[in-house]
Amino acid sequence: MNTLRRVLDKSFVPENNFLVLMAVGVGIGAALLGLIFRYTIDLFTECFFSGGRFVFGGFLNDYYIVLLPFIGGLLVGPLIYFCAKEAKGHGVPEVMAAVAVKGGKIRPRIVLVKCLASALTIGSGGSAGAEGPIVQIGSGFGSTIAQVFHLSEERMKTLVCCGAAAGIATVFNAPIAGVFFALEVISGQFSTSFFSLTVLSSVTASVIARAVWWGNSAVFAADYSLVDYREIFIYVVLGMLAGIFAVFEIKFMYYIEHFFERLNLREYFKPALGGLLVGLIGLQFPEILGTGYGPIQAALAGKLAFWLLAALVFVKLLAVSLTLGSGGSGGVFAPSLFMGAMLGGMVGIIANSIFPQITANPGAYALVGMGAVFAGAARAPITSMIMLFEMTNDYRIILPLMGACVTSYIVANHLFGESIYTLKLKRRGINLRQGIEKGIIESLSVADVMTKEVETASANINVSEMNRVFERSRHMGFPVLQEGQLVGIITYLDIRKAHDQGLDNKTVGEIMNTELMVTFPDENLSEALKKFGLRGIGRLPVVDRNNHAKIEGILTRTDIIRAYNKRLLKTEIAKTEIVKTEDD
Numbered sequence: 001m002n003t004l005r006r007v008l009d010k011s012f013v014p015e016n017n018f019l020v021l022m023a024v025g026v027g028i029g030a031a032l033l034g035l036i037f038r039y040t041i042d043l044f045t046e047c048f049f050s051g052g053r054f055v056f057g058g059f060l061n062d063y064y065i066v067l068l069p070f071i072g073g074l075l076v077g078p079l080i081y082f083c084a085k086e087a088k089g090h091g092v093p094e095v096m097a098a099v100a101v102k103g104g105k106i107r108p109r110i111v112l113v114k115c116l117a118s119a120l121t122i123g124s125g126g127s128a129g130a131e132g133p134i135v136q137i138g139s140g141f142g143s144t145i146a147q148v149f150h151l152s153e154e155r156m157k158t159l160v161c162c163g164a165a166a167g168i169a170t171v172f173n174a175p176i177a178g179v180f181f182a183l184e185v186i187s188g189q190f191s192t193s194f195f196s197l198t199v200l201s202s203v204t205a206s207v208i209a210r211a212v213w214w215g216n217s218a219v220f221a222a223d224y225s226l227v228d229y230r231e232i233f234i235y236v237v238l239g240m241l242a243g244i245f246a247v248f249e250i251k252f253m254y255y256i257e258h259f260f261e262r263l264n265l266r267e268y269f270k271p272a273l274g275g276l277l278v279g280l281i282g283l284q285f286p287e288i289l290g291t292g293y294g295p296i297q298a299a300l301a302g303k304l305a306f307w308l309l310a311a312l313v314f315v316k317l318l319a320v321s322l323t324l325g326s327g328g329s330g331g332v333f334a335p336s337l338f339m340g341a342m343l344g345g346m347v348g349i350i351a352n353s354i355f356p357q358i359t360a361n362p363g364a365y366a367l368v369g370m371g372a373v374f375a376g377a378a379r380a381p382i383t384s385m386i387m388l389f390e391m392t393n394d395y396r397i398i399l400p401l402m403g404a405c406v407t408s409y410i411v412a413n414h415l416f417g418e419s420i421y422t423l424k425l426k427r428r429g430i431n432l433r434q435g436i437e438k439g440i441i442e443s444l445s446v447a448d449v450m451t452k453e454v455e456t457a458s459a460n461i462n463v464s465e466m467n468r469v470f471e472r473s474r475h476m477g478f479p480v481l482q483e484g485q486l487v488g489i490i491t492y493l494d495i496r497k498a499h500d501q502g503l504d505n506k507t508v509g510e511i512m513n514t515e516l517m518v519t520f521p522d523e524n525l526s527e528a529l530k531k532f533g534l535r536g537i538g539r540l541p542v543v544d545r546n547n548h549a550k551i552e553g554i555l556t557r558t559d560i561i562r563a564y565n566k567r568l569l570k571t572e573i574a575k576t577e578i579v580k581t582e583d584d
Contacts, residue, residue, distance in 0.1 A: 019155065019158075019197060020197070020200065022145060022146075022149070022151075022155075022159060022162075022197075023158075023159070023162050023197040023198075023200040023201045023204075024200060024201070024204050025145060026138075026141060026142045026145055026159050026162045026163050026166060026201050027162065027166045027200065027201035027202065027203070027204030027205040027208075028204055028205070028208065029141045029145070029163075029166075030134075030137070030138035030141055030142070030162075030163045030166035030167050030170060030201065030205050031166060031169075031170045031204065031205035031206075031208035031209055032208070033111065033115070033134075033137050033138065033141055033167075034134050034137070034138065034166070034167050034170030034171050034205065034209065035170065035208075035209065035212055035213060036115070037115050037118070037119060037130065037133065037134055037137060037171070038130070038171065038213065040115060040116070040119040040123075041118075041119045041122050041123050041130065042123075043119075043123070044119050044120055044122070044123025044124065045122070045123040045290065047123070048068045048071070048072065048123055048124045048125065049068065049125070052064050052065075052067065052068050052071075062283070063283065065125065065279055065282050065283055065286065065289070066276065066279035066280055066282070066283055067279060068124045068125045068275075068279060069124050069125040069126050069274075069275030069276065069278045069279045069282070069289075069323070070272055070275045070276040070279055071124060071272075071275070072120050072121055072123070072124025072125065072126055072271075072275055072328075073121075073124075073126070073270075073271035073272035073273070073274060073275030073276070073326070073327075073328060074269075074271075074272045074275075075120050075124075076117050076120050076121050076271045076327070076328055076329060077267070077268035077269055077270060077271040077272060077327060078268045079113065079116060079117050079120070080113065080117050080268075080271075080327065080329060081267050081268040082268070083109065083113045084107065084109050084110050084113040084114070086106075086107070086110055086136075087110060087113045087114045087117045087118075087136070087329050088327050088328075088329060089132075089257075089324050089327075089328075089329065089424070090128070090132035090133075090324055090329075090330060090331045090332045090421075091114060091118075091132035091133050091135055091136030091329070091331065092131075092132050092135050092136070092185065092186070092331070092332075092421050093421050093422070093424040093425050094106075094136060095135055095136055095139045095160065095164060095186055096185070096186055096421060096422070096425060097425055097428075098139070098143065098160065099157050099160055099161070099186060099187060100425075103153035103156060103157065104143055104146065104153060104156035104157035104158075104159070104160045105143060105147065105156065106136075106139060106140045106143035106144070106160065107140070108140065108143075108144040108147070110136060110137075110140040111137050111140040111141055111144065114133050114136050114137050114140070114329065115133070115137055117133075117328075117329035118130070118132075118133035118329040118330050118331075120329075121271075121323065121328040121329045121330045122290055122291060122330055123290075124275065125275075125278065125279065125282055125289040125290055126275060126278060126289075126290070126323040126328050126330060127278055127288050127289065127290070127292070127316065127319035127320040127322070127323045127330075127335065128291070128320060128323050128324060128328060128329070128330020128331055128332075128334070128335065129291050129330055129331035129332060129333045129334025129335055129337075130171050130291060130330070130331055130334065131168065131171065131172065131331040131332075131333035131334060132330060132331025132332060132333065133329065133330060133331055134167035134168065134170065134171045134331075135164045135167050135168065135181075135186070135331075137163075137167060138163035138164050138165075138166050138167025138168075138170075138205075139160045139161070139163040139164045139167070139186070140163070141163050142156075142159035142160045142161070142162050142163030142164075142166075142201075143156060143159065143160050143163070145159055146159045146160070157187070158194055158197055158198075160186070161182040161183075161186050161187050161194070161198055162182070162197055162198050162200075162201035162202075163201070164178070164181065164182045164186050165178035165179050165181065165182040165198045165199075165201055165202040165205075166178065166201040166202055166204065166205035167205070168181050168182075168202075169202040169203075169205040169206040169209065170205045170206070170208070170209040170213075171209075172219060172387065172390070172391055173206070173209065173210065173214045173217075173218070173219055173390065173391065174219075174386070174387050174390035174391055175202040175203055175205070175206035175390070176202075176386050176390060177383055177386040177387035177389075177390050178202040178205075178206075179195070179198050179199050179202050180380075180382050180383045180386055181380065181383045181387075182198050182202075183195070183198070184380045184382055184383050185378060185380050185383065185421065218390075218391060218392050218393040218394075219293075219391040219392070220293075220296065220297055220300055220367075220391055220392050221297065221300070221301075221392070222300050222363065222364075222367050222392040222394045222397075223394060224360055224361065224363060224364035224367060224394065224396065224397050225360070225364075225396035225397055226360070226396075226397060226399055226400055227358060227359060227360045228357075228358035228359075230358050231351075231355075231358050231359055231360065231400070232399060232400060232403055234347070234351050234355070234359065234365075235365075235368055235400035235403050235404045236403050236404065236407050237347070238343075238344060238347045238365060238368060238369055238372060238404050239372050239403060239404035239405065239406070239407025239408040239411070240407055240408070240411050241343065241347065242340060242343060242344075242369060242372035242373045242375070242376055242404065242407075242408040242411075243372070243376040243407065243408035243409065243410065243411025243412040243415070244411060244412075244415065245313075245339070245343055245373060245376070246336075246373050246374075246375075246376030246377040246408060246412045246420075247376070247412050247415045247416045248317075249317055249336070249339065249373070249377055249420070250377060250416065250418070250419070250420045250423060251416070252317060252321055253317075253320070253321045253324065253325060253332075253420065254325075254423055254424070254427070255321075256318075256321035256322060256325035256326075257321070257324070257325035258325075259325065260273075260274065260325050260326045260327065267327065268327075270326045270327045271326050271327040271328045273326055274322045274323055274325065274326025274327065274328060275323070275326070275328065277322045278319050278322050278323055281315060281318065281319050281322075282319070285311065285312065285315050285319075287312055287316075288312065288315055288316045288319040288320075289319075291334045292316065292334060292335065292338040293334070295312065295338065295341075295342075296337060296338055296341045296366075296370070299341040299342060299344075299345045299362075299363065299366040300341065300363045300366050300367055301363055302345070302348070302361050302362045302363040302366075304342075304345060306346060306349045309342045309343075309345045309346045309349070310342075310346055312338075312339075312342045313339050313342040313343050313346070316335060316338050316339050316342070317335075317339060320332065320335040332377070332420055333374060333378075336370075336373050336374040336377050336378070336420075337370040337373070337374060339373055340366075340369040340370040340371065340372055340373030340374060341366040341367070341369055341370045342366070342369075343369045343373060344362075344365040344366040344367065344368055344369020344370065344372070345362050345363070345365060345366040345369070347365050347369065348360070348361070348362030348363070348364065348365030348366060349362045351365065364397060364400070367388065367392065367394075367397060367401075368397065368400050368401050368404045369404070370388060371384040371385055371387070371388040371401050371404065371405050372384070372401075372404040372405050372407070372408040373408065374387075375404075375405035375406075375408045375409045375412075376408035376409055376411065376412035377412070377419065377420040378419050378420055378421060379409060379412065379413060379419040379422075380419075381405040381406050381408070381409040384405045385398075385401055385402055385405050388401060389401075444524065444525045444563055445521065445522060445523065445524055445525070446519050446520060446521050446522070446523045446524070446525065446528055446542055446553075446555055447521035447522065447542075447553075448563065449525060449555060449559045449560060449562075449563040450521070450542045450552075450553035450554060450555045450559060451553055451554050451555070451556070451559060452552070452553045454479060454541075454551060454553055454554045455473070455475060455478060456478055456479050456480065456481045456551070457469065457478040457479070457480050457481070457490055457508055458480070458481065458482070458508065459480050459481065459482040459487055459488070459507065459508050459509030459512065460482070460507055460508070460509065461507065461508055462504065462505055462506060462507055462508070463495055463498045463499060463503055463504045463505070463506050463507075463508070463511065464499075464504040464505075466490065466495050466508050467495050467496075467499060467504075470492045470495060476491060476492045476538065476539075477489060477490065477491040477492065477538065477539050478490055479541045479551055479554065480508055480509065480512045481551070482509060485549040485550070486516070486541060486543060486548070486549050486550070486551045487509065487512070487514065487549070488509070488512035488513055488514040488516065489512060489513050489516060489539075489541065490508050490511070490512045490513070491513075494511055494512065494513065495511075498511050516541065516548075517531050517540060518540060518541050518542070518543045518548060519531060519540045519541075519542055519543075519555055520542065520543065520544075520545045521542055521544075521545075521552060521553070522545065525560055525563070528540060528555060528560075529560065532557060538556060538557055539554055539555065539556045539557075540554070540555045540556075541553075541554060541555075542554060542555055
């Protein structure tokens with residue numbers, strides 16, 4: 001390894017060429033790991049279901065299915081708890097946190113632990129997908145390569161995104177969507193060099209995956225187009241419903257996760273409990289077990305009855321929430337596609353019955369519903385559209401898909417500010433959607449920052465006296481009190497203007513500004529800053545919320561800047577401590 005590092009050392013190889021080599025290497029590694037992951041899932045699925053029927057089927061008949069996710073949970077729980085707790089759940093938030101907080105650093109062991117834990121969860125019948133795990137596996141590989149070659153944080157973040165894109169390209173046969181997933185979800189940034197390297201990794205991985213696994217086949221078979229342009233309005237309605245459902249999906253999943261967090265049971269036993277409950281559901285609805293690609297294809301072909309579609313939408317949500325909320329390992333992308341297909345199929349059947357002349361087969365609505373629900377849940381409309389194109393090789397339904405995905409995104413974003421990925425981070429105090437600056441501002445209240453010892457002016461003194469006060473003071477404005485009550489504010493500009501007009505004998509109370517803009521101690525700084533901007537002022541009196549004449553402090557722009565810098569420094573120190581702790 002040292003010899004390879006010397007050969008590829010950036011002092012001997014131009015940096016651009018070096019990064020190209022790294023991107024290609026990450027693409028190759030992520031592709032091989034992705035293929036191993038897919039084979040491992042298939043292997044465990046065969047072992048659990050065929051082996052389970054052989055061992056338990058003789059005396060349990062079909063009830064043996066209940067035991068499979070339970071056994072998988074018994075294996076997954078200790079594996080995650082004792083080896084790598086970051087492998088719990090769907091994986092994408094952990095990668096996003098690594099990029100935002102840890103400079104792209106991901107522990108190398110994550111690659112192996114995530115692969116085994118997710119393959120066990122999915123292979124035993126756990127209701128989860130392969131996208132989250134492969135993103136974390138590919139990103140972990142990219143981070144490991146960057147750490148081996150001692151790359152900078154920025155370069156490490158780039159290789160993490162290269163690994164994520166390559167993983168998506170491998171598992172879903174979607175190289176373009178892999179790139180946009182890395183840009184839209186993982187990184188949130190765009191630059192020419194970053195884009196080029198990510199494309200290179202994704203293409204490399206896709207070539208390997210198609211040569212070994214996919215060939216030219218699509219993940220799902222679909223053959224639909226827009227029947228009538230009036231039909232677009234029905235697809236927009238579907239987008240609205242998908243956005244509403246996506247918000248419900250996010251909240252319900254994290255409600256179940258919170259339930260398991262509070263449950264008085266050892267962490268490594270919780271996945272087994274979740275698996276047992278999923279097994280019980282799977283006994284009645286076997287469609288929800290595993291990734292669910294079979295039922296999705298059936299929905300796309302329009303072969304599922306309305307009542308079954310309606311049941312599977314909510315049963316799948318319960319099953320995936322139990323699997324991941326209890327501590328299992330797997331992704332939420334495939335489950336979102338599953339629920340979207342069922343929701344879209346329902347809308348398609350209804351539309352067909354009401355408008356049979358202008359509507360397509362219900363399968364077309366199932367296809368559009370897949371993209372719309374994921375667009376609302378992940379807040380990634382571009383990735384959703386491109387992913388569906390590539391997974392079906394069908395570009396003819398582009399207008400309905402675009403309309404529904406964007407509508408779902410707008411509705412979901414209006415109803416709830418967090419995505420299915422960012423909410424998990426927000427619960428840990430990491431606010432990626434708003435950025436670090438706004439996160440810091442919103443974490444501070446006016447009471448934390450304001451100056452409590454307030455210098456004030458009397459309403460009864462004249463302009464000449466007030467002018468001398470300003471000459472002795474460093475302040476450019478004062479709250480004005482009369483009999484201890486706040487009645488206005490006076491600025492240096494007010495005094496200079498009055499002096500120039502020959503009004504030196506006027507009192508401050510006669511020329512002061514009585515239309516006060518105030519703030520309150522319990523208000524956060526984000527709201528206070530909006531008030532500064534409304535009138536372009538430099539200070540705000542802080543008053544009692546129940547008595548606006550009672551002044552409790554003063555808030556200036558300087559106070560906010562000083563507090564922000566202090567909190568920013570603490571945040572950077574905390575980031576360093578997190579990385580050191582995980583290294584240990």
